[in-house]
Amino acid sequence: MANITVLGSGMVGRAMALDLAKKHRVTAADISEDALQRLAAVNSGIRTTVADLRQESEIKKLVSDADVVVGSVPGFMGFEMMRQVIDAGKNIVDISFYPENPFALDALARQRNVIAIMDMGVAPGISNLLLGYHHKQHKVLSFECLVGGLPAERRYPFEYKAPFSAIDVIEEYLRPARFVVNGKQVVKPALSDPELIDFPGIGTLEAFNSDGLRSLVETIPVADMIERTLRYPGHIALMRAFREAGFFSKEDLLVSGVKLEPIDCTSKLLFEQWRLGDHEEEFTVMRLRIVVGHDGGTKTLEYFLLDRFDKATATSSMARTTGYTCTAGVELILEGKYNRPGISPPEFIGEDEACVQFVMNYLRERGVKYQFTESDSNPG
């Protein structure tokens, strides 16, 4: 039994605290007393602390007796939080998905002899882990990741609910997408190259370029790599219209005598539209295609995930698929299975087959099941 501090108790943080509390002493911290009370109501063994995690002193205090820290704060707070945890000499597994470069903390982490696993969710997360695994095993020729979290009920006009804040989703629709074509980094606008793709059990979704490769662009030398996000058909067209018409603009606009950034008005309205209810059914879908060299030819390895809201525990699929990957990372550290000091993106963990099997088993035990198939790329 170890001491774990979970920083941030939102939808995913909450699921992680409950998962870890089955075996460990868990402290959950959040600025929202309400979120913490609802957590304690489910498991009174979890210690809860109301804390403003933007305060350096708060974090140092909260992690002082932790064996491993879990980071699940909003993206804009993530980097600074992680820096402080590392500086305090504490191991951390993080899913805050902050925009800064985590490797900027690598030297500090190695100096403090800290294991710091970043982006340990679904995508980024499992996608990196599995690419790292196959990159170690084979000659990987190309990598494609399609991923989306969507509500079961498709409601006009957006057919979308955000498991995190609307502004973070809009940022995804603004940030140019980086991917790798023929060994060269390529940048395209977000929401570009929409494509309709059928998925078993779901129907037709629409994929668009998103900036999701993150560390892979630097760590894995594969000639063709792309990540694309999935939505119900039509959502992308609508979001492009909003963007092109200036509704996501960050330039000051004078409205009724007041200066404001249109994106602030837009995200406020979309926040209402996109709020995911506590008991609202949603699912996570991911399809990885990894083409590898094989016997002088090639074969395609495919991982497919379709994970649904868990009605029994009212745990969202997004929380399960992201959160349990992260808690699997916590166990890897606690059980001494992964011990590389410094910043580790999941592809580093993927180099160790035992670690990969541990994580996939850990997820399977919690009902998060990846289907693996392989086929010759050019059969016949």
Place this chain on the structure above:
Amino acid sequence: MANITVLGSGMVGRAMALDLAKKHRVTAADISEDALQRLAAVNSGIRTTVADLRQESEIKKLVSDADVVVGSVPGFMGFEMMRQVIDAGKNIVDISFYPENPFALDALARQRNVIAIMDMGVAPGISNLLLGYHHKQHKVLSFECLVGGLPAERRYPFEYKAPFSAIDVIEEYLRPARFVVNGKQVVKPALSDPELIDFPGIGTLEAFNSDGLRSLVETIPVADMIERTLRYPGHIALMRAFREAGFFSKEDLLVSGVKLEPIDCTSKLLFEQWRLGDHEEEFTVMRLRIVVGHDGGTKTLEYFLLDRFDKATATSSMARTTGYTCTAGVELILEGKYNRPGISPPEFIGEDEACVQFVMNYLRERGVKYQFTESDSNPG
């Protein structure tokens, strides 16, 4: 040669002043000195006066020597302007299209012995005139008016340019549409019942219910009457999404600590998107279908208008089709052809065949040509 005062010198007011100045002494008034200077640059014979037409004293002064006044101010100023002109004992032909009920001014107009023609544009305007005409001649069974003003160049994402302010267009997308079915008034939401319809010379457009029958609902007892507005396909879906997501809302929203109505932010952004350039080619399309009893059966009378931007004079189609109908109304009064005191919607003028022919000839001379066809409704 008569004295005419044109109140409001926007796109349409300007075209009317220039048309009337060929025969008459014209005074053009507007709050924009720039608009007036550009008008005087084309015809220095037009007297221009910068004036705030929301000031009662200004209007009284401006119309004091007028034989007929032309009203072409923004909708929100229209009713009060018209009241003042009538109160001053001056005849008026108006295209301000204000939301208030013009018949509220009928008693005053009759008392002052004033001829006050309202809504003398295309639709409302010619549509009313022609329905009034056929209603006098035949038993009219149904009336359908499809009308739109559109840019020649279809630009993503709206494929629309507004010949008047964005806020007035948005109001059209909000105001419930009233029409008549089976002798009963029916109300449906704006933008409802989208339908794709092909037009010769244009291609496929999309029609939606709009609140354009106006006076006809009260004045003409026809069992089935509807007006629908035309846009390029897709525009309606986009506008419905904006509306349903709250972007046209007039309820206060707290954005970055400031209270504002989302519609104000939206109309500011759309104003930029929808601004019709001075030399931007656009067209007006209208299709009227009037089904009348005939020989125990029925026949369908159709009027079709496709009028384009006039490159030679850089006069927009919207200004030509709306403005020249209004100036035809001015001539009707000046030539003593129409002299009914009180408020007259165009359907009243339509009862007089000579007036209808005068107006249609007047338009034809200016290149605005309605094609008339008639056919048995159930041929064979």
